[in-house]
Amino acid sequence: MELSDSDFLLLTYNGNNSYLQTMLKDMTSMGKSFASSSTGSVYQICLTASAIVAINMPSKTIDIYDRVSLQLMRTISTALESLRGIHAIDDNSVVVSDYDTGVVQHFDLSSGNIMWTYTGAKQPSGISSDAGGFIYVAAKETNENHNLSTDGKQYTLI
Numbered sequence: 739m740e741l742s743d744s745d746f747l748l749l750t751y752n753g754n755n756s757y758l759q760t761m762l763k764d765m766t767s768m769g770k771s772f773a774s775s776s777t778g779s780v781y782q783i784c785l786t787a788s789a790i791v792a793i794n795m796p797s798k799t800i801d802i803y804d805r806v807s808l809q810l811m812r813t814i815s816t817a818l819e820s821l822r823g824i825h826a827i828d829d830n831s832v833v834v835s836d837y838d839t840g841v842v843q844h845f846d847l848s849s850g851n852i853m854w855t856y857t858g859a860k861q862p863s864g865i866s867s868d869a870g871g872f873i874y875v876a877a878k879e880t881n882e883n884h885n886l887s888t889d890g891k892q893y894t895l896i
Contacts, residue, residue: 789829791847793824798821800832827867835863838861842886871888
């Protein structure tokens with residue numbers, strides 16, 4: 739079973755349990771649940787060409803699942819306290835934000851290494867990027883959007 743671009747993942751929270759479920763675009767289930775947890779662990783997800791990347795809040799990890807088999811391929815431990823936003827930059831890297839500390843980090847998914855760290859946003863939450871490689875981080879406390887260059891240095895505030 740392969741998750742296509744027209745299909746999607748449904749993050750379900752039911753009492754103390756959370757899980758990801760594959761869904762077809764017509765909202766019918768593909769019948770595959772994964773990343774199940776009794777601690778409500780999955781908070782946000784993003785897709786790369788080959789992987790599903792999920793934030794695991796209680797364990798403070800980034801969990802990487804194969805997009806075809808839905809098997810857990812790798813877990814990256816972080817020192818971040820309150821993982822909030824996640825965005826795939828390319829097939830091999832993601833940017834994540836820590837809402838409480840204001841830290842934004844770019845992780846290499848293959849090695850698990852931090853490629854860069856940015857600390858200029860207060861309560862960073864939403865993350866996106868554009869075709870030019872610039873990364874946009876929404877800071878809730880200041881209502882600012884931080885436009886970062888590909889190496890994580892602040893480019894401008896919007």
